[in-house]
Amino acid sequence: MKEVKIGGVPEHFNLAWYLTLKNGEYKNEGINLRWHDYHGGTGAMCKALREGDIDIAVILTEGIIKDIIAGNPSKIVQTFVETPLIWGVHVAHHSKYKSVExxxxxxxxxxxxxxxxxxxxxxxxxxxxxxxxxxxxxxxxxxxxxxxxxxxxxxxxxxxxxxxxxxxxxxxxxxxxxxxxPSPWPCFVIAVREEFIENDQNDLRTILNIINATTSEFKHIPSIDRMIANRYEQQLEDVQDWLTITEWSQEIIDEPTIMNVQKELRALDIIPEIVPYERLIHKLNP
Missing domain, CATH: 3.40.190.10 (Periplasmic binding protein-like II)
Structure with a gap:
């Protein structure tokens, strides 16, 4: 059985992966998919992709674009969550600061x-x-x-x-x-090491087909709001709000979106140059 290592944040966005793993859907196809939680987020996953600790990452769009431009030997193969991420700006409860200003x-x-x-x-x-x-x-x-x-x-x-x-x-x-x-672009993409894309394209296609089948019907899973609330220790009404504003994707991220992210990052001097779409993306054959 082929072992494949995948990483993501231990957050509600990734529950679909947990469900498909729990159901044994990858093993049914001869793939031993091993999930790794990355509490350190995108920076930690970029490092893991570079070092070969994982083959696949469910990762923030802007973070992986920056790291591929900086030499990470990976490519984006798909958008995972289409909607923006809503980042909260937080201070300590005792903080003197009252506003973002x-x-x-x-x-x-x-x-x-x-x-x-x-x-x-x-x-x-x-x-x-x-x-x-x-x-x-x-x-x-x-x-x-x-x-x-x-x-x-x-x-x-x-x-x-x-x-x-x-x-x-x-x-x-x-x-x-x-x-x-809010992030001004789709928040999560699926990135894969180039070596894995080259050598294991059929397994990668199978993995994406399985997860896409689940995300396409995710909101219609019975009691999904209660499942998320219980697993991630959240209030039910907060989960219901989140489900209302969140949309998953089963498509490749398009060129205008990629160029928009790069223009934003370049304007902030976070990346040194804007690179061609093809340097960041790999389109899987059907």
Whole structure:
């Protein structure tokens, strides 16, 4: 049986992978798909793809584009979540800061450089007309638990992370959410190491067919809202809100979207150049 290693964040977006694994759908096709949780998010997965620790990643669009341009030997094969990610802007409950405007020139907690929390801090700064050289400072905190510790201990002042994932921490009075910053593009894509694409295209196609069959009907799974609420310790009404605004995709990410992401990242000086669509994307044969 072919072993394939895949990584993603342990969040509600990826429940479809858990369900297909639990049902043994990949093993039925002769594939031993091994899921790895990456609490450190996109930066940690980029490193894992580079080092061959995983073959496939369900990863933030902007993060993997930046890392492929920087030499990651991977390609995007599909959009996974079509809708933007709603990033909450969080401060510690005891923080003196009351609005996003108050955060100008303070220190952002980031999981690591090149991560979504790092890149979206730039988007948030741009949205608020800050000076990107003078008004952005960073403290690396590794993951969500590190952010809780860092903000509570005043090692950093604010933290961008997916709104619904952090909602329980807000509800518990650890964080306050003082703003939101939607990503201006589809949030998650599926990226694959080039070596795996070249050598295991049939297995990759099978894996995508299985996950796409589940995501295409995900919202219609009986009691899916209760399943998500229980598994990820979220309020049912929050899950229902999230399901309303979230759409999965079974298609390749298109060229205008890829170029738009690159233009945004280039304007923020996050990438050194804009590269051709074909350097970032691999279209699987049907």
């Amino acid at each position: 108050d955060l100008k020139g303070t220190k952002a907690a980031i999981s690591r450089y090149g991560s979504g929390s790092h890149l979206m801090a730039y988007i948030n700064a741009q949205n608020n007309d800050w000076d990107l050289d003078k008004d952005l400072n960073f403290e690396v905190i590794k993951n969500l638990n590190g952010a809780v510790e860092g903000l509570t201990n005043r090692a950093a002042d604010y933290f961008l992370w997916e709104k619904y994932t952090t909602k329980p921490i807000v509800d518990d009075g650890v964080f306050r959410r003082i703003g939101e910053c």
